[in-house]
Amino acid sequence: MPSSTTAAPGRLLTQAAGERRTGALVVGGHPGGSVYLIEGMVAYAESPAAPGVGELLTASGRLAGRTWQAALDAGTSQAQVGRMLVDQGHLTQGELELCVLGATYDAAFFALSPASAPVDFLDGAVHWMGAVVRVDADALNRESRRRARMLDEILPDSRVDSAPVTPAARLPVGRVTLTALQWELLVHADGQRTPADLAQLLGRAGYATVQELRRMAAIGLLRAPVAGERAGPVRLTAVPTPDAAPPKPAATPPSPGAESRRRDPPRGTASPRRIPGSRSPDEPRAEVHAVAPLSPTGTLSPTGTTLGPTGTEPTGDTRPETTGPVQRPPRLARRKPGAGIPKDVAAEPPPPHGTDEVLLKRIRTALRALR
Amino acid sequence: MPGVDHCLQEAMAIPGAVGASIVDYTTGFPVATTGSAPNADHDAAAAGTASVVQAATDRSMIVSAVPNDLLEDLIITTAGGYHLLRLVQTDFDSRLVLYVWLDRSLGNLAVARRRMQKLADELVAT
Incomplete structure (x- = not known):
């Protein structure tokens, strides 16, 4: 059972990594986000403030929306979406790794930067992206703090x-x-x-x-x-919070289409x-x-x-x-x-x-x- | 298929290579590193690499003087070494540069530049 606590997300991430846990650290608040661990190493992170791998690949035209959707449909249940894209020849291994690394550090910055936020740990949750990269949790924390400092140096x-x-x-x-x-x-x-x-x-x-x-x-x-x-x-x-905190291992990912549909109604009103x-x-x-x-x-x-x-x-x-x-x-x-x-x-x-x-x-x- | 680690291994196989990394130049963060870095500090080297690339892309009149005349690589020579920076052009949004540090007496600038071009292309080519 997840227990919601209010704490520094970064500290809880270090703790979960130290215990070599597998699951998702779900950070509430705004913008919030989730950091996925596999045996204490960070495999992926997502946040409503950071485009995910799907948005990055489809918005740039690197992948057609239907290609991405097909990979999601086929790979989500086994948490193999990343590998599936490479195996089917849509992406090179290098592209996938760089894209996942970039998206992970990007989302982790938004998820981990609050000094205090409601945090849940969902034991055993695995992201549908699969194990593409392994990032050290301390390195991720350090980098997130460094990025926050660099922003404050600008303004x-x-x-x-x-x-x-x-x-x-x-x-x-x-x-x-x-x-x-x-x-x-x-x-x-x-x-x-x-x-x-x-x-x-x-x-x-x-x-x-x-x-x-x-x-x-x-x-x-x-x-x-x-x-x-x-x-x-x-x-x-x-609005996106339910999707940003997928509680189930096989949570349906937000497709780029869902993304824009989801964002439009609030503006319409x-x-x-x-x-x-x-x-x-x-x-x-x-x-x-x-x-x-x-x-x-x-x-x-x-x-x-x-x-x-x-x-x-x-x-x-x-x-x-x-x-x-x-x-x-x-x-x-x-x-x-x-x-x-x-x-x-x-x-x-x-x-x-x-x-x-x-x-x-x-x-x-x-x-x-x-x- | 070559991944990031494979790309860095290949970079270290360039004659004279002492260290290599892939750096995100928006943030000055080393996404992946191998071998040595100047002053044994990959983080500081990455931050410096990012400053150099930003100076060339954002603050120099040389780059972007002509439409689609994108920056390809930057070469810095010192008395003892060569520092080569090759921009990795991904279709999706990323600002990455492949950095290789070469020993000057062992390295060959022209060979290294050609090899890095191939590596950066292979990393993202379909």
Whole structure:
């Protein structure tokens, strides 16, 4: 019988590895995840914040969705999915090992990084991937801690890792250079998708995604996460939890298709929604938030979390003195004399046809990701 | 079929090879290692390898000057050795580099480079 305790996941992993146990360490909370041990060695890990081997292989087009699904159908019951893909000639042994290693370290970072979380150990649970690699539990713990430190060296604000991503409407610098991954993230960030959503959608490693987002947040390319938007990550992770913690040895794996289906309904019910690319009433607010990361401590000014369309007026007076030449006063302040947007209009959700359009676009993106 | 360990064994068979590893250059983490590392520290060597690759891919004007002109390998020579870094191009998302450290008096740069190209390709070729 699993016994749920609240503890440091990393310490429990070390303990389970020391006892050479076989089973799954299931970490609850957000984002949570599971680490699978075979005789004390880590064989696989998964987390909702990190794309699994299936998502990595299918999102990149390396494997067709049906090839992956066929391997899952045939290999899940014997926990041989990995070997089956190699035996059938779909992947080389090298590709499989590298992919599993990458996915394991990636997911372990998210599962093991919380200082304290509800943790279960499911004795005897084996992942359907099978025994492709063996990773030392202490090495995995060390690496997870090192990755967390490296993120904090970039920008010590962990809210960036889970809040919905919104590109800054106006930049606090005159020129930026982007890496290819940063470009990809910005192009797909729509103010609704969380870092985990983006990683799954693009088939990019969760840690690499978070790392680039922190880098972009550090130079003010992203709108600062606002307190009200914390609902985003909760909404996302609350849904996949049953799949993320498969209690049975032969738990049905989440297929890439299930992945996107699973993530869509919560978005469909979210409101109010902005139409991407359209000029919405609260756009000037984005400018104010965009400058927030500039504060010397790297943390956000408390006013940044409470400003609404009507709350920008006082900052309109003080901003130009404290910011560089690139900064301009928020547009709403200038609009105030004649055409101030009434609060009730500004808060009104976009017209219904706009919502449909966004939903259709999202479905199209999800279908493309399936390919 | 060649796996990661087999690839590193083959890398150590290159004349003059002292040590070899496969490094994730997003995180500077050695995914697999064999043989020696400079200062007997594979972790530090991996972190350094990652910095070098990132300097070339992200911060250099040489790379990506032309579309699809991707980085293939980096060669660092010292008085006593050669350090070869060969990017492993996987179709799925990974940022990996094969690193081999050669003794300069025993190693042959051209041979080693060709062998590493073959190894990196075989690791992921279908």
